[in-house]
């Protein structure tokens with residue numbers, strides 16, 4: 001496809017963004033996406049295998065990963081700033097400071113809308129992509145008015161922390177595309193040429209994909225997890241409520257127990273405790289222990305049949321786009 005206005009605003013060749021993926025991104029993946037013409041995002045704990053309780057040390061680790069991206073690629077990339085206005089942003093604030101100091105070109109801001117934060121990022125010469133966890137017309141319009149460059153419309157089909165409202169990608173993309181004049185990116189089960197084309201037909205001007213890139217050769221997820229993604233499909237996924245909304249997982253001892261306890265009436269708090277937050281996402285998806293951790297992916301796994309290089313994934317996604 002030829003470049004569109006999302007490409008122009010971000011300075012990239014193809015309108016494909018690799019979404020933030022807690023624990024699973026690193027400089028290698030992000031550089032590979034950029035070098036293939038799309039744009040990668042360093043997510044929480046990018047490149048790490050441990051956490052430190054020290055927010056300053058966490059931010060310095062992100063600085064190292066940002067510098068590694070630059071050693072591998074001269075293309076634009078983003079860092080995920082997860083922002084909660086209702087919550088102390090203890091780890092996000094030092095990371096944002098490092099992002100400014102390192103002149104990272106793009107912020108992938110996910111969380112509750114904070115128009116002052118968008119204005120601050122713009123004042124630091126950044127491009128801003130805003131992803132509201134529970135997408136709304138109001139949030140998208142406020143982000144646009146504050147200067148955001150693009151909006152992610154996330155459907156319930158996605159992997160990761162699901163939106164609290166059960167609105168599929170097919171419904172949320174045109175709803176937000178009609179509400180703003182800046183480019184909208186479609187997130188949630190976009191994983192082949194057909195879903196990509198459908199997203200564009202619905203008004204999207206970019207693709208925001210997580211699961212498709214987990215199944216790439218360059219992603220640091222171990223082979224047993226990648227094999228589980230290609231051998232299962234959407235009907236194999238279990239879903240359970242947890243904090244702050246819902247999660248899906250491929251089968252495994254912990255995931256099966258969460259689905260069962262949810263059906264038996266366990267509370268959101270009880271399930272969140274059993275789930276173990278993104279700590280057990282690391283156990284499942286980075287350490288590869290499918291029984292002790294969980295494997296969070298979107299319903300688009302049905303369309304993923306082999307583990308390909310990032311460049312081939314981007315070529316497939318853009319094959320039928322005009």
Ligand SMILES: Cc1cc2nc3c(=O)[nH]c(=O)nc-3n(C[C@H](O)[C@H](O)[C@H](O)COP(=O)(O)O)c2cc1C
Nearest residue numbers: 019020021022110158159160188189209210211298
């Ligand atoms: C394993 C996993 C971890 C994720 N972690 C984050 C995260 O830390 N921050 C965030 O904003 N989104 C996160 N997401 C959501 C993705 O950025 C993206 O919205 C989603 O993967 C798109 O749907 P898809 O997986 O169907 O392509 C995660 C998704 C997955 C599958």
